[in-house]
Amino acid sequence: MTRAMLALLRRDLRLAVRHGGESLMPLVFLFAVLILVPLGVGPGPNLLSAIAPGMVWVAALLASLLALEHLFRPDLDDGTLEQWWTGETPVGLLVATRLFSHWLITGLPVILFAPVAAQMLYLPDRALGTLMLTLLIGTPLLSLIGGLASALTLGTNRGSVLLSILIFPLVVPVLIFATGAVSAAADGLSARAHLGLLSALLILAVTLIPLATTAALRLNIE
Amino acid sequence: MIWHNIKVGFHRLGSPPVFHRLCQVVAPWLWLAAAICAAFGLFKALYLVPPDYQQSDSFRILYVHVPAAWQAMAGYLVMSVLAVIALVWRIRTTEIMAMMGAPIGAAFTAICLATGSIWGRPMWGTWWAWDARLTSMLVLLFVYLGIMGLYAAFEDKRKGARVACILILVGLVNIPIIHFSVEWWTTLHQGSTISFFGESSMDSSMMPPLIWMVIATKLMFGAALLDRSRNELVEQDRRKGWVRQKLGASA
Numbered sequence: 001m002t003r004a005m006l007a008l009l010r011r012d013l014r015l016a017v018r019h020g021g022e023s024l025m026p027l028v029f030l031f032a033v034l035i036l037v038p039l040g041v042g043p044g045p046n047l048l049s050a051i052a053p054g055m056v057w058v059a060a061l062l063a064s065l066l067a068l069e070h071l072f073r074p075d076l077d078d079g080t081l082e083q084w085w086t087g088e089t090p091v092g093l094l095v096a097t098r099l100f101s102h103w104l105i106t107g108l109p110v111i112l113f114a115p116v117a118a119q120m121l122y123l124p125d126r127a128l129g130t131l132m133l134t135l136l137i138g139t140p141l142l143s144l145i146g147g148l149a150s151a152l153t154l155g156t157n158r159g160s161v162l163l164s165i166l167i168f169p170l171v172v173p174v175l176i177f178a179t180g181a182v183s184a185a186a187d188g189l190s191a192r193a194h195l196g197l198l199s200a201l202l203i204l205a206v207t208l209i210p211l212a213t214t215a216a217l218r219l220n221i222e
Numbered sequence: 223m224i225w226h227n228i229k230v231g232f233h234r235l236g237s238p239p240v241f242h243r244l245c246q247v248v249a250p251w252l253w254l255a256a257a258i259c260a261a262f263g264l265f266k267a268l269y270l271v272p273p274d275y276q277q278s279d280s281f282r283i284l285y286v287h288v289p290a291a292w293q294a295m296a297g298y299l300v301m302s303v304l305a306v307i308a309l310v311w312r313i314r315t316t317e318i319m320a321m322m323g324a325p326i327g328a329a330f331t332a333i334c335l336a337t338g339s340i341w342g343r344p345m346w347g348t349w350w351a352w353d354a355r356l357t358s359m360l361v362l363l364f365v366y367l368g369i370m371g372l373y374a375a376f377e378d379k380r381k382g383a384r385v386a387c388i389l390i391l392v393g394l395v396n397i398p399i400i401h402f403s404v405e406w407w408t409t410l411h412q413g414s415t416i417s418f419f420g421e422s423s424m425d426s427s428m429m430p431p432l433i434w435m436v437i438a439t440k441l442m443f444g445a446a447l448l449d450r451s452r453n454e455l456v457e458q459d460r461r462k463g464w465v466r467q468k469l470g471a472s473a
Binding site for chain 1 (some may be wrong): 309357362364365367368371373375376378381382384385386388389391392393395396399406
């Protein structure tokens with residue numbers, strides 16, 4: 001069981017490394033958005049530091065959408081996905097592994113580069129820790145929700161537009177609590193209530209979304 | 223014995239021709255009942271209820287706004303129950319009904335948002351505020367649109383319906399958020415004034431038309447749901463024998 005999961009994880013990561021530039025696209029996109037913001041709204045530090053929590057999060061959210069189209073599609077096309085149901089490993093665990101590798105590839109780099117992003121938008125230093133913490137809790141949520149949406153749209157041929165419509169309502173709470181936490185920290189207030197709710201969302205999503213995703217995948221390969 | 227008959231009757235509803243017949247018979251009566259309730263309710267709301275002491279006549283939009291909002295949420299609950307039945311027992315007519323609830327629910331949500339906006343302009347001085355309840359209602363609208371879009375994107379309608387049923391159940395988390403948003407976040411939208419288990423903070427003379435309008439929207443939802451499901455069923459089965467038989471060979 002763990003062997004199958006580890007093999008899948010290794011395969012996904014190896015593919016990501018060999019694709020190189022393609023795997024870096026979410027990160028490049030994130031910084032492209034963050035560079036456009038000061039050019040669009042003006043470089044004044046006061047304005048930028050006020051909108052920094054929201055902008056970093058919106059950019060992270062948009063960046064997470066990029067790789068979703070290819071989350072399950074290649075495996076569906078070459079028949080690998082059907083093989084998941086023939087093995088003895090519960091498919092829910094394989095789905096969870098796939099989502100975890102998606103997070104490692106798209107979510108983790110965003111967290112690592114968050115200090116740079118925060119500096120670009122003059123986020124107050126005392127909020128940096130909270131920003132990284134919200135990204136640590138929130139980006140897995142983005143991967144989970146995105147994974148579900150990509151599994152739901154797998155059987156359609158116009159996935160990408162639909163994908164964003166499905167994801168948008170589901171990520172609203174994530175965005176609200178995450179930016180609420182960072183804004184509170186930037187104002188010198190306690191962010192614990194927001195972080196608690198964000199963590200609660202993550203726990204709910206981790207337990208339920210792999211199951212829903214598995215059900216959706218199964219319907220789509222039938 | 224009675225229980226047995228009920229069960230057999232229920233199972234027969236899974237058969238498209240039987241379901242089609244039932245919708246054909248029941249829906250017109252529901253429409254009629256809805257029209258009577260709405261006429262009665264609107265007459266009372268517009269002529270018999272005294273003006274509000276602060277908002278004078280403009281509060282009367284409440285009699286469209288509140289029933290639409292409740293129906294937008296109740297419709298989602300109905301769809302969720304249908305989605306569970308569709309996913310567990312794979313009854314085709316239930317799948318179709320769950321899908322056909324979405325456009326109706328979306329319409330009620332849109333009515334709720336529009337009337338709220340019109341009401342908000344004179345009372346709050348703004349068309350829109352990023353208030354918790356307004357935002358969660360807007361999210362509900364997008365959930366409805368997502369369900370409709372997902373269903374429409376599939377070639378195989380049965381597959382599309384079942385996948386969209388999963389989305390219905392995932393989107394269910396939004397309903398308690400809408401309901402409790404006015405208690406959890408203190409923003410612009412007022413808290414509940416109507417309570418079923420205690421004293422409502424709304425004047426009792428304002429209540430009866432509201433009850434009539436709520437009944438009317440429930441009936442309207444049911445009637446529209448049956449009509450839409452019947453049409454969808456005929457559309458999907460247009461090449462099948464029973465539809466040809468029912469509508470003549472030209473269909």
